[in-house]
Amino acid sequence: MQHFLTTKDYSKTQLQAFIDSAVRLKNGNFYEKPLAGKSVALVFFNPSLRTRASMQIAIYELGGNPVILETGSTSWSLEYRENIVMDGNKTEHIKEFVRVLSRYVSAIGVRCFATLENWEIEKTDPVLNAIAGYAEVPVFNLESAMHHPFQAMADMMTLKERFGEKRPKVLLTWAFHPKPLPMAVPNSFALAASQMGFDLRIAHPGGYQLDKQLMDEIQAFAKENNSTFEFTDDPDAAFDDIDAVYAKSWGSNLYYGNYEEEARLRKPLKDKWIVNESKMARGNDPVFMHCLPVRRNVVVTDSVIDSPNSIVIDEAENRLHIQKAILAEILK
Amino acid sequence: MQHFLTTKDYSKTQLQAFIDSAVRLKNGNFYEKPLAGKSVALVFFNPSLRTRASMQIAIYELGGNPVILETGSTSWSLEYRENIVMDGNKTEHIKEFVRVLSRYVSAIGVRCFATLENWEIEKTDPVLNAIAGYAEVPVFNLESAMHHPFQAMADMMTLKERFGEKRPKVLLTWAFHPKPLPMAVPNSFALAASQMGFDLRIAHPGGYQLDKQLMDEIQAFAKENNSTFEFTDDPDAAFDDIDAVYAKSWGSNLYYGNYEEEARLRKPLKDKWIVNESKMARGNDPVFMHCLPVRRNVVVTDSVIDSPNSIVIDEAENRLHIQKAILAEILK
Amino acid sequence: MQHFLTTKDYSKTQLQAFIDSAVRLKNGNFYEKPLAGKSVALVFFNPSLRTRASMQIAIYELGGNPVILETGSTSWSLEYRENIVMDGNKTEHIKEFVRVLSRYVSAIGVRCFATLENWEIEKTDPVLNAIAGYAEVPVFNLESAMHHPFQAMADMMTLKERFGEKRPKVLLTWAFHPKPLPMAVPNSFALAASQMGFDLRIAHPGGYQLDKQLMDEIQAFAKENNSTFEFTDDPDAAFDDIDAVYAKSWGSNLYYGNYEEEARLRKPLKDKWIVNESKMARGNDPVFMHCLPVRRNVVVTDSVIDSPNSIVIDEAENRLHIQKAILAEILK
Numbered sequence: 001m002q003h004f005l006t007t008k009d010y011s012k013t014q015l016q017a018f019i020d021s022a023v024r025l026k027n028g029n030f031y032e033k034p035l036a037g038k039s040v041a042l043v044f045f046n047p048s049l050r051t052r053a054s055m056q057i058a059i060y061e062l063g064g065n066p067v068i069l070e071t072g073s074t075s076w077s078l079e080y081r082e083n084i085v086m087d088g089n090k091t092e093h094i095k096e097f098v099r100v101l102s103r104y105v106s107a108i109g110v111r112c113f114a115t116l117e118n119w120e121i122e123k124t125d126p127v128l129n130a131i132a133g134y135a136e137v138p139v140f141n142l143e144s145a146m147h148h149p150f151q152a153m154a155d156m157m158t159l160k161e162r163f164g165e166k167r168p169k170v171l172l173t174w175a176f177h178p179k180p181l182p183m184a185v186p187n188s189f190a191l192a193a194s195q196m197g198f199d200l201r202i203a204h205p206g207g208y209q210l211d212k213q214l215m216d217e218i219q220a221f222a223k224e225n226n227s228t229f230e231f232t233d234d235p236d237a238a239f240d241d242i243d244a245v246y247a248k249s250w251g252s253n254l255y256y257g258n259y260e261e262e263a264r265l266r267k268p269l270k271d272k273w274i275v276n277e278s279k280m281a282r283g284n285d286p287v288f289m290h291c292l293p294v295r296r297n298v299v300v301t302d303s304v305i306d307s308p309n310s311i312v313i314d315e316a317e318n319r320l321h322i323q324k325a326i327l328a329e330i331l332k
Numbered sequence: 333m334q335h336f337l338t339t340k341d342y343s344k345t346q347l348q349a350f351i352d353s354a355v356r357l358k359n360g361n362f363y364e365k366p367l368a369g370k371s372v373a374l375v376f377f378n379p380s381l382r383t384r385a386s387m388q389i390a391i392y393e394l395g396g397n398p399v400i401l402e403t404g405s406t407s408w409s410l411e412y413r414e415n416i417v418m419d420g421n422k423t424e425h426i427k428e429f430v431r432v433l434s435r436y437v438s439a440i441g442v443r444c445f446a447t448l449e450n451w452e453i454e455k456t457d458p459v460l461n462a463i464a465g466y467a468e469v470p471v472f473n474l475e476s477a478m479h480h481p482f483q484a485m486a487d488m489m490t491l492k493e494r495f496g497e498k499r500p501k502v503l504l505t506w507a508f509h510p511k512p513l514p515m516a517v518p519n520s521f522a523l524a525a526s527q528m529g530f531d532l533r534i535a536h537p538g539g540y541q542l543d544k545q546l547m548d549e550i551q552a553f554a555k556e557n558n559s560t561f562e563f564t565d566d567p568d569a570a571f572d573d574i575d576a577v578y579a580k581s582w583g584s585n586l587y588y589g590n591y592e593e594e595a596r597l598r599k600p601l602k603d604k605w606i607v608n609e610s611k612m613a614r615g616n617d618p619v620f621m622h623c624l625p626v627r628r629n630v631v632v633t634d635s636v637i638d639s640p641n642s643i644v645i646d647e648a649e650n651r652l653h654i655q656k657a658i659l660a661e662i663l664k
Numbered sequence: 665m666q667h668f669l670t671t672k673d674y675s676k677t678q679l680q681a682f683i684d685s686a687v688r689l690k691n692g693n694f695y696e697k698p699l700a701g702k703s704v705a706l707v708f709f710n711p712s713l714r715t716r717a718s719m720q721i722a723i724y725e726l727g728g729n730p731v732i733l734e735t736g737s738t739s740w741s742l743e744y745r746e747n748i749v750m751d752g753n754k755t756e757h758i759k760e761f762v763r764v765l766s767r768y769v770s771a772i773g774v775r776c777f778a779t780l781e782n783w784e785i786e787k788t789d790p791v792l793n794a795i796a797g798y799a800e801v802p803v804f805n806l807e808s809a810m811h812h813p814f815q816a817m818a819d820m821m822t823l824k825e826r827f828g829e830k831r832p833k834v835l836l837t838w839a840f841h842p843k844p845l846p847m848a849v850p851n852s853f854a855l856a857a858s859q860m861g862f863d864l865r866i867a868h869p870g871g872y873q874l875d876k877q878l879m880d881e882i883q884a885f886a887k888e889n890n891s892t893f894e895f896t897d898d899p900d901a902a903f904d905d906i907d908a909v910y911a912k913s914w915g916s917n918l919y920y921g922n923y924e925e926e927a928r929l930r931k932p933l934k935d936k937w938i939v940n941e942s943k944m945a946r947g948n949d950p951v952f953m954h955c956l957p958v959r960r961n962v963v964v965t966d967s968v969i970d971s972p973n974s975i976v977i978d979e980a981e982n983r984l985h986i987q988k989a990i991l992a993e994i995l996k
Contacts, residue, residue: 039721049401050432057371057436060397065724069713085961087842092957096976100714100956103981104721178419292432293424297417312428317435382764385731389703389768392729510751624764625756629749644760649767 002330003132004140005125006147007192008217012225015195019157021325022318033063034328038106042142044070045112045127050292050316051142051150055109058323067105080130094130102136107331114145114182119256122146123211138330143184146211151291152188153326154318156196158311159244161318162287167198167227168243169284173235174204175299176273180251180262185291187214189246194218197225203238204231205273207252207265235272235279242283247275247290247299275300280309287311334662335464336472337457338479339524340549344557347527351489353657354650365395366660370438374474376402377444377459382624382648383474383482387441390655399437412462426462434468439663446477446514451588454478455543470662475516478543483623484520485658486650488528490643491576493650494619499530499559500575501616505567506536507631508605512583512594517623519546521578526550529557535570536563537605539584539597567604567611574615579607579622579631607632612641619643666994667796668804669789670811671856672881676889679859683821685989686982697727698992702770706806708734709776709791714956714980715806715814719773722987731769744794758794766800771995778809778846783920786810787875802994807848810875815955816852817990818982820860822975823908825982826951831862831891832907833948837899838868839963840937844915844926849955851878853910858882861889867902868895869937871916871929899936899943906947911939911954911963939964944973951975 007015040059044052052068059066071077078097079090086093101108112127128144141149159168170193172186186202187210193200200222202210209215222229232238239245255262274297280286288300288310296302305312339347372391376384384400391398403409410429411422418425433440444459460476473481491500502525504518518534519542525532532554534542541547554561564570571577587594606629612618620632620642628634637644671679704723708716716732723730735741742761743754750757765772776791792808805813823832834857836850850866851874857864864886866874873879886893896902903909919926938961944950952964952974960966969976 037725039724041717049403049429053373053399053401053433053436056399057397060371061369065721067717067720069717071713079960083961083966086959087962091959093960096956096958096980097713099977100980101717103977104717104984292428294428295418295423296411296425297415298419302415313431313435316428316432320436381733381735381761385705385733385765385768388731389729392703393701624760626760627750627755628743628757629747630751634747645763645767648760648764652768 001138003138004149004326004330005128005132005144006141007149007152007188007195012195012197015153015156015192018153018322018325018329019160021329022157022321025324026318026321034332035059035062035064035106038331039065039067039104040107040109040327041101041105042066042068042109043111044068044142045110048111048142050319051111054319055142055323058320058327062324062328064106078127080127094127095134098131098134099136105137107138107140107327108135109140109142110144111142112144114184116180116182116251117257119253140327140330145182146184146187148184148188148291149192150319150323150326151185152192153322154315155189155246155289155291156192157318157322158289158315159198161314162311163243169199169241170201170244170246171238171242171286172200172202172246172248173238173275174208174273175247175249175275176266176270177249177295177299180259180266181249183210183250183253186210186248186250189248190218194221194225194227194229197227199228201230201232201238201242203233203235205233205235205269207254208250211253236282239279239282239286242286244287244289245275245280245283247288249299274298275304277301277303280304285309289315292316333470335470336481336658336662337460337464337476338473339481339484339520339527344527344529347485347488347524350485350654350657350661351492353661354489354653357656358650358653366664367391367394367396367438370663371397371399371436372439372441372659373433373437374398374400374441375443376400376474377442380443380474382651383443386651387474387655390652390659394656394660396438410459412459426459427466430463430466431468437469439470439472439659440467441472441474442476443474444476446516448512448514448583449589451585472659472662477514478516478519480516480520480623481524482651482655482658483517484524485654486647487521487578487621487623488524489650489654490621490647491530493646494643495575501531501573502533502576502578503570503574503615503618504532504534504578504580505570505607506540506605507579507581507607508598508602509581509627509631512591512598513581515542515582515585518542518580518582521580522550523553526553526557526559526561529559531560533562533564533570533574535565535567537565537567537601539586540582543585568614571611571614571618574618576619576621577607577612577615579620581631606630607636609633609635612636617641621647624648665802667802668813668990668994669792669796669808670805671813671816671852671859676859676861679817679820679856682817682986682989682993683824685993686821686985689988690982690985698996699723699726699728699770702995703729703731703768704771704773704991705765705769706730706732706773707775708732708806709774712775712806714983715775718983719806719987722984722991726988726992728770742791744791758791759798762795762798763800769801771802771804771991772799773804773806774808775806776808778848780844780846780915781921783917804991804994809846810848810851812848812852812955813856814983814987814990815849816856817986818979819853819910819953819955820856821982821986822953822979823862825978826975827907833863833905834865834908834910835902835906835947835950836864836866836910836912837902837939838872838937839911839913839939840930840934841913841959841963844923844930845913847874847914847917850874850912850914853912854882858885858889858891858893861891863892865894865896865902865906867897867899869897869899869933871918872914875917900946903943903946903950906950908951908953909939909944909947911952913963938962939968941965941967944968949973953979956980
């Protein structure tokens with residue numbers, strides 16, 4: 001039984017095979033219904049539009065029955081800790097919830113965002129890992145505190161579509177946003193890019209470094225693939241010689257759960273950390289990427305996101321195809 | 333590519349063809365699955381029970397896969413204005429939302445009620461029109477600020493079932509309700525009735541006139557069809573010689589967004605503007621119609637809505653059939 | 665037309681036939697799609713994860729189309745009383761809601777919990793019975809104020825799996841819980857166990873008696889089946905000679921709607937009314953049962969629910985099979 005929690009659990013060869021399969025699906029060369037008669041649970045601890053739509057359709061197009069469960073208003077009412085007296089506000093233990101679901105469905109997808117409250121706990125992805133640990137069927141990650149692997153794989157597929165066998169030089173740049181956001185998307189993008197052997201530069205202001213352990217793992221993948229991996233805190237020079245720009249905002253783990261302190265660090269960055277035409281002009285006619293939703297004229301200017309170099313809609317479309325490819329594989 | 337936003341965009345011949353097709357579907361003479369393998373998004377900015385159920389079933393019975401998306405708690409978090417710095421509470425632009433959905437689905441249904449805040453903006457149906465403008469697939473209206481065309485078409489089908497080739501004399505009468513309501517239903521009913529060539533009388537108290545531009549359009553359709561179009565503010569004489577009574581409450585656009593002023597205008601109308609047996613007796617044994625949900629003994633008495641002349645359940649049933657007919661046509 | 669509102673409406677022979685059919689379904693000996701082309705409404709006045717998932721999948725596996733409707737945020741906005749002026753906060757009468765749904769779907773499932781406000785009203789199951797009264801298609805109960813018959817039937821099936829033709833001695837024991845809970849589960853379990861002819865003991869502290877009329881009906885079934893039916897308020901001796909322990913908390917109908925008074929009665933019961941290993945040791949190597957969700961180390965200790973004698977996950981799985989069996993029968 002294979003889960004799909006992070007790309008880290010898969011080899012470069014396997015990731016490449018997923019992309020090849022997704023390209024075939026996108027071209028329509030796939031007529032089987034590998035999920036015929038099977039139900040798949042999609043458990044949302046958090047709201048979702050794009051992931052919800054694309055996963056439902058992916059499962060439907062593979063012949064299966066998507067079953068959406070929203071913990072919604074009772075969000076986080078599932079207890080994940082062991083040996084606990086449940087006399088508080090948690091009404092069910094993940095142990096029962098997951099074991100029961102395992103009797104009903106062939107796989108379980110889970111979205112459980114970071115709550116941005118306690119970094120030491122959240123960096124271990126406790127909810128996702130508890131679910132995967134108890135499940136008797138494959139579990140796949142629809143975005144957890146630390147990872148968003150389907151998004152990263154859709155991004156890798158979109159880069160492959162654009163660059164083919166060429167090894168692109170990719171910039172992951174922090175961007176300003178009115179609120180601190182989770183780190184799952186930048187984590188997974190950087191990880192997958194290094195696993196694929198792309199040259200990777202990460203740009204962020206002081207105080208916004210990503211998880212040290214993850215950066216060490218990425219360094220190891222870069223070494224293995226003979227690719228480069230570098231950092232900068234210069235929001236302009238970051239774009240020099242770049243083939244692909246991936247913009248994303250995230251919070252500071254120095255002030256995790258401390259919104260006011262973080263706001264003080266963030267506020268002066270507003271005008272400097274936006275992707276605009278003059279920065280893009282420093283690159284190698286780069287494509288512009290973002291996972292969406294995106295705040296126009298805050299993260300990126302209209303002129304960049306509306307330009308022919310913007311491939312954000314392709315990334316979103318590829319979510320559907322890569323999800324079909326990966327589900328077909330782990331559920332076969 | 334054809335949208336279905338208002339009946340105004342279709343000729344009388346086309347509207348009649350939708351009704352004929354819906355009657356065939358109701359009689360079971362339709363075995364094709366024109367939506368087989370296709371997904372259709374149903375985007376709800378507002379709650380819904382009847383529309384949600386009937387559209388899901390319509391799509392299922394046509395062979396397709398309904399995908400429900402609720403902006404729900406994050407209602408109106410989609411920005412529709414151009415050239416805007418998105419540093420407020422809107423997290424995604426409709427431009428991205430709709431272009432992404434267009435890659436996933438074969439059509440997009442949208443419910444976006446009036447917010448009853450700014451009449452000059454809302455009368456232009458800005459959200460619906462922004463969605464239709466960016467979409468690369470057909471968009472259909474599940475009730476916008478100004479129109480509810482599926483409801484109107486179900487109403488027209490129900491009138492055709494009752495009156496056949498006879499041209500009924502139809503009364504649209506304002507009714508009391510504890511709160512101001514949107515005008516989409518009366519707008520679309522009056523518009524469709526005039527397009528179909530029915531004789532139309534609209535009764536409402538002072539201050540509750542419908543949109544001037546729409547009334548002019550209705551007048552033009554009446555002229556084209558040689559049918560009558562008249563107004564009255566007499567809640568009793570309004571019923572004289574009438575074949576069909578359509579009751580509906582709506583708010584005053586004089587006090588749009590000003591609930592307290594509107595309440596002062598509305599309050600004294602309570603006892604006068606209810607459909608009851610004595611009013612119905614002035615008509616030509618008229619049928620009683622309402623789009624539902626309806627407040628019993630406020631909008632209409634139990635004795636009228638429970639009488640054999642009440643066709644409100646038929647109207648609701650016909651939503652299913654007319655929606656199938658129209659979707660099959662615009663998605664063929 | 666047959667509803668499925670409570671097991672009381674079915675004979676022992678019929679209940680046994682449902683279980684036999686469910687066992688065949690569980691073993692995979694069932695290839696028909698009795699709901700092909702049919703839509704079934706699932707109306708939730710209250711949240712649900714397990715019932716929602718298992719019913720959706722049951723309907724899908726029978727070939728049908730589940731249509732979920734949540735009155736949700738507008739919970740209880742349906743009026744059920746006759747002859748009422750609807751000028752309050754209820755926006756639609758159940759009469760219209762149900763008659764319209766009857767035109768769209770082949771059956772209607774309803775979840776409408778007790779609101780724990782007025783015992784004299786709620787013991788009559790007014791919402792469920794109003795829906796069943798107006799419906800023109802079969803209605804089935806997904807848990808009402810007084811009954812949860814699918815849960816009880818899944819429990820009976822699980823007991824049959826364990827004990828075969830043996831007549832088990834079953835204990836239904838009250839358990840501590842931080843809040844007063846509805847009585848639908850204990851009511852339906854006790855009722856079904858007596859209908860099946862099992863020996864039944866009910867243990868609860870003073871003030872927590874179940875409905876008098878229901879207990880009289882159970883007494884009559886016990887007499888008819890020559891089985892025993894007894895009560896105790898001793899939380900330990902209750903376990904003597906028992907084959908199966910069913911734990912469940914419920915509120916006191918003496919203090920119905922009076923949470924503070926009830927809390928005073930409940931608080932001192934905390935340490936005494938938990939299912940633990942020493943109590944279980946008094947029984948006849950009994951199985952442990954619970955409908956889930958369960959609060960670990962409040963209702964039952966980890967050591968009991970994690971032991972091989974715990975059959976709580978089997979009960980939950982059997983929900984799927986028994987629901988398929990019963991739906992296939994009442995919708996045939």
